[in-house]
Amino acid sequence: AQSVAQPEDQVNVAEGNPLTVKCTYSVSGNPYLFWYVQYPNRGLQFLLKYITGDNLVKGSYGFEAEFNKSQTSFHLKKPSALVSDSALYFCAVRDRQRAGSYQLTFGKGTKLSVIP
Amino acid sequence: DTAVSQTPKYLVTQMGNDKSIKCEQNLGHDTMYWYKQDSKKFLKIMFSYNNKELIINETVPNRFSPKSPDKAHLNLHINSLELGDSAVYFCASSQGLAGGEQFFGPGTRLTVL
Numbered sequence: 001a002q003s004v005a006q007p008e009d010q011v012n013v014a015e016g017n018p019l020t021v022k023c024t025y026s027v028s029g030n031p032y033l034f035w036y037v038q039y040p041n042r043g044l045q046f047l048l049k050y051i052t053g054d055n056l057v058k059g060s061y062g063f064e065a066e067f068n069k070s071q072t073s074f075h076l077k078k079p080s081a082l083v084s085d086s087a088l089y090f091c092a093v094r095d096r097q098r099a100g101s102y103q104l105t106f107g108k109g110t111k112l113s114v115i116p
Numbered sequence: 117d118t119a120v121s122q123t124p125k126y127l128v129t130q131m132g133n134d135k136s137i138k139c140e141q142n143l144g145h146d147t148m149y150w151y152k153q154d155s156k157k158f159l160k161i162m163f164s165y166n167n168k169e170l171i172i173n174e175t176v177p178n179r180f181s182p183k184s185p186d187k188a189h190l191n192l193h194i195n196s197l198e199l200g201d202s203a204v205y206f207c208a209s210s211q212g213l214a215g216g217e218q219f220f221g222p223g224t225r226l227t228v229l
Contacts, residue, residue, distance in 0.1 A: 032215060043120070043206055043220035044159075088157060094215035101171050102215030103149075106159045 002027040002095040004074075006107035013081045014115050021076040021110045023091030032094035033074045034104065035065055039087045047089075050074060061085070081114045088112075119143050120221035122207050128227045129197055137192045137224045139207030147171070148190035149208040149218065150182060159206075165190055166213055197228045 004025045013019045025031050032051050036044040048059025055067045065076045076089060091107040120141045129135055141148065149172075150162040164172040165184045179195045190207060207221040 034217065036220075038157075041223075043222045044208075044218075046217040046219070049217055090159065101164075101166070101213040103161055103164060103172055104215060104218060105161075109157050109159070 002031070002093045002105055004033070004091045004093045004105065004107040006089075006091055006110045008110050009108075010111045010113065012113045012115060015083055016080050019078050019081040019085070019112065019114070021089045021091075021112060023074045023076065023107060025072050025074060025091075025093050027093060031067075031074075032102075033065075033067065034092040034094075035059065035063070035074075035076050036090045036092060036106075037061075037087050038090065038109075044090060047076070081112075083114045083116050086112055086114045120207055120209055120219050122205075122221040122224050124224060125222065126225050126227075128229065130229055131197055131199060133197050134193070134195045135197060135226070136194070137205055137207075137226075139190045139192070139221055141188055141207075141209040141219070141221075143209055143211075143219060145209040145211045145219070146187050147210050147213060148184065148187075149210075150190065150192050151206040151208065151220075153204040153206060153223070155203070163190075163192075171213065194226075197226075199228050202226055202228045 034049045035047040038044045050057045050067045058064045088109045092104045094102045095105040123138045147166045149164045163182045168184045181193045184190045204223045208218040210218040
């Protein structure tokens with residue numbers, strides 16, 4: 001089975017500073033990787049995905065993620081954090097369920113707090 | 117228009133009761149999912165349906181029974197509710213079975229007393 005790991009339960013960053021939320025993956029074959037964000041009392045929202053192509057993927061709200069095959073990482077980044085970015089961030093990997101069907105397996109989440 | 121909607125948003129009930137959560141999506145997707153998010157925010161898939169056919173049925177007690185009357189709806193019925201069923205339940209949808217991005221509903225917070 002495919003899996004992702006988010007090594008940090010919480011990340012604190014000052015407003016205006018760059019932010020990074022870490023994710024590493026373990027897959028057989030080519031990885032399909034995703035980032036989702038969950039604001040308090042809301043459902044998950046899709047931010048971006050990597051399937052193939054450029055290692056730097058751009059997504060919603062100014063977020064981007066860098067796919068690094070040698071380090072098996074897919075870290076989420078933003079050049080300048082906003083207080084409104086404070087939320088729970090999930091990394092996910094596509095995992096094969098059976099022939100022709102897949103599911104998403106999520107990491108445990110990282111709480112991002114942006115301090116004014 | 118809400119893309120994926122769930123009702124109710126909150127559900128408080130006694131142990132042993134039976135309850136249902138409804139989900140509807142207006143995105144034209146053919147695959148729908150139920151997830152459970154526990155108190156530690158860990159998100160785990162429970163079921164997925166494609167074109168009304170059950171695709172994924174993770175290790176979930178058989179007290180949980182999903183029903184998909186059509187592609188746009190996936191309901192979750194829970195029998196004999198237990199304290200451990202307290203969680204937030206999310207519905208999601210996507211197009212196809214290739215594991216692309218999923219669109220999530222706002223969640224249903226179930227509290228079993």
